Amino acid sequence: MAEKLTTRATDYSKWYNELVINADLAEHSAVRGCMVIKPYGFAIWEKMRDALDKMFKDTGHQNAYFPLFVPRSFLEKEEGHAEGFAKECAVVTHYRLKVNPDEKGKLMVDSESKLEEELIVRPTSEAIIWNTYKGWIQSYRDLPILINQWANVVRWEMRTRLFLRTAEFLWQEGHTAHSTAQEAIAETKQMLEVYADFAERFMAMPVIKGSKSESERFAGALDTMCIEALMQDGKALQAGTSHFLGQNFAKAFDVKFTSKEGVLDYVWATSWGVSTRLMGALIMTHSDDQGLRLPPMLAPIHVVIVPIYKGEEQLAMISEKIQPLMSELRAKGITVKYDNDDTKRSGWKFAEYELKGVPVRVAIGPKDMENGTIEIARRDNGTKQTIPMAGAAELIQHLLDEIQKNLFDQALAHRDSHITEVNTY
RNA sequence: CGGGGUGUAGCGUAGCCCGGUAUCGCGUCUGCUUUGGGAGCAGAAGGUCGUAGGUUCGAAUCCUGCCACCCCGACCA
Structure with missing residues (x-):
């Protein structure tokens, strides 16, 4: 991994x-x-x-x-169509198997069950x-x-x-x-x-x-x-x-x-x-060399929240502290995953969610608990910033829009810089 | 479908030329210590060597068929 x-x-x-x-x-x-x-x-x-x-x-x-x-016979009716698909069709010729009498436990096509007309699996x-x-x-x-x-x-x-x-x-x-x-x-x-x-x-x-x-x-x-x-x-x-x-x-x-x-x-x-x-x-x-980069409009998870903690007590405090933000985000239709899996370390999680292209990552640890802040990282450009927890939901919502736009702009710039006119083909 | 390559533990591999049942790393499990960018130490478990035959006292290793995957080409959404 x-x-x-x-x-x-x-x-x-x-x-x-x-x-x-x-x-x-x-x-x-x-x-x-x-x-x-x-x-x-x-x-x-x-x-x-x-x-x-x-x-x-x-x-x-x-x-x-x-x-x-x-x-x-249906596939045959439109001539061009038939010829175009003929060489890549799977064909059903029989409708039954039977136990192989010569080899116990093996099945074979029952030759008695040949179809009058073959059925083509639709291409x-x-x-x-x-x-x-x-x-x-x-x-x-x-x-x-x-x-x-x-x-x-x-x-x-x-x-x-x-x-x-x-x-x-x-x-x-x-x-x-x-x-x-x-x-x-x-x-x-x-x-x-x-x-x-x-x-x-x-x-x-x-x-x-x-x-x-x-x-x-x-x-x-x-x-x-x-x-x-x-x-x-x-x-x-x-x-x-x-x-x-x-x-x-x-x-x-x-x-x-x-x-x-x-x-x-x-x-x-x-x-x-x-x-x-x-x-x-x-x-x-x-996507880039770190993994997927998913546009928010299609990302199964918009925001992943990773708690950074020592011991169960600290995790419990963070879990409680983060609840209002999660509720606010969900109320805005944003999909949030809170990853409190104790068997994985935070650094491992960071890399994992980058690989999976989750657009926004939120990290919250002891320092944030003291300061009332969270750390927000963007998958599209890799930037991180620490912001107050209050008002974070609105900021994240705008960030998702910005990421969607940025991914499009980057793809567009790449395309436009690679266009060449050709007149023969 | 043509040419080339690969298949060994969940994953990645050594061993193959020159036959004697298998190496290492990651992961997994247990324990302790850790936790703001893929943790450390100690111990443990896990393998019909893709598959079916053949050669041999003996096959991961040699031979043949088959299967799967990868790369290049032709074809396609």
């Missing part, structure tokens, strides 16, 4: 891997290419998810859930969703349909990295249906704006919005728009995509509607998504 991280300058990839593991965000599982997201990492993802979910609902979307399995849900929409849409009065789903998907990647590319990942996928191309295009752009807004306001991560070239476009889309952010190693990372699907899926699944004018036409579609890759983007945008 006491070891230092590999520095970014030494080996950026190694630094990233060690950081994800040491900060307790995730670990490799026993299953190839699949990770375990640990409680601290999942808490950050939950904050992202909750913020995005609210933004989707504020723009008129509803959540729903579609099956994990997609019949092969994305356009196929199953558009097959469903066919039954929901007859008239322009049924449109638009604005649906989002939070789900896991599987893309059988050969080379994986925690959060950035795993065989199974968590994401959200929006799937909307519209009566006009203009409306669908407007939806595509709107959701790209939502992603950009989320990245900048919550993740403190400046992004560039753009359109993908034909070769990088989503399989089955007419236009793929994306947000990309610049990581500290100078590489851009795609952080979210929003697709204008035209009438490709409506035609493939025969989804037509009667317009106000009585004309029968195919429905216009969009889809858009962000995944747990955002975790990777968050880590690589802000």
Whole structure:
């Protein structure tokens, strides 16, 4: 635990891997290419998810859930889509196991249970969703349909990295249906704006919005728009995509509607998504050689309070003295952790919470008890100051806002100083 | 999926070339002393050497298959 991280300058990839593991965000599982997201990492993802979910609902979307399995024939229907995903699909061919008669205690696939048609574990849900929409849409009065789903998907990647590319990942996928191309295009752009807004306001991560070239476009889309952010190693990372699907899926699944004018036409579609890759983007945008630096808007713990004491009696006094401040902070919606774990020393805790990116640390010891003060340390710039306990809650609240802004400003300055114009690609 | 590398206690490692069941550090446990930046001393526990075969009197060590992870490349959110 006491070891230092590999520095970014030494080996950026190694630094990233060690950081994800040491900060307790995730670990490799026993299953190839699949990770375990640990409680601290999942808490950050939950904050992202909750913020995005609210933004989707504020723009008129509803959540729903579609099956994990997609019949092969559905996936085949949109040609470009089928070809694009074919080589990274997990396929279910049987529905039953049986005890191996030749080897006691072992299981084997029951060859009697072969499926008539293979089921594909969804790499994305356009196929199953558009097959469903066919039954929901007859008239322009049924449109638009604005649906989002939070789900896991599987893309059988050969080379994986925690959060950035795993065989199974968590994401959200929006799937909307519209009566006009203009409306669908407007939806595509709107959701790209939502992603950009989320990245900048919550993740403190400046992004560039753009359109993908034909070769990088989503399989089955007419236009793929994306947000990309610049990581500290100078590489851009795609952080979210929003697709204008035209009438490709409506035609493939025969989804037509009667317009106000009585004309029968195919429905216009969009889809858009962000995944747990955002975790990777968050880590690589802000963190330093000491560990994570989390923007307060997404930090599971805003403020950690570390008591410095000798003996149980002194700890009890500090614990009592700190209560009003904790209550005040919590009343302001600030998440506070009071770490009175007696088995760890204060110095160890300081290093640990820096590794985990907690934005503000408060330390209180005997000297503070005498003076009515506390020590406040900022994770973003490492500065420390001793301030009176009275009024500390307001100061911390402002400090959190300042840290959020500072992280964004630093990331923006880094990005802007690394932009180069290119005309060939 | 192509090329390269690694797998030994919870973690990081020595030993492997030249076969004789295993080294060190961190962590863990117990006790005492400590506590304003990853504590000190003393003692203790913990290992089917990734996995399955093969060679051998004997395999962490040699051979083969498989699995996992890391790095580089192609592909992708």
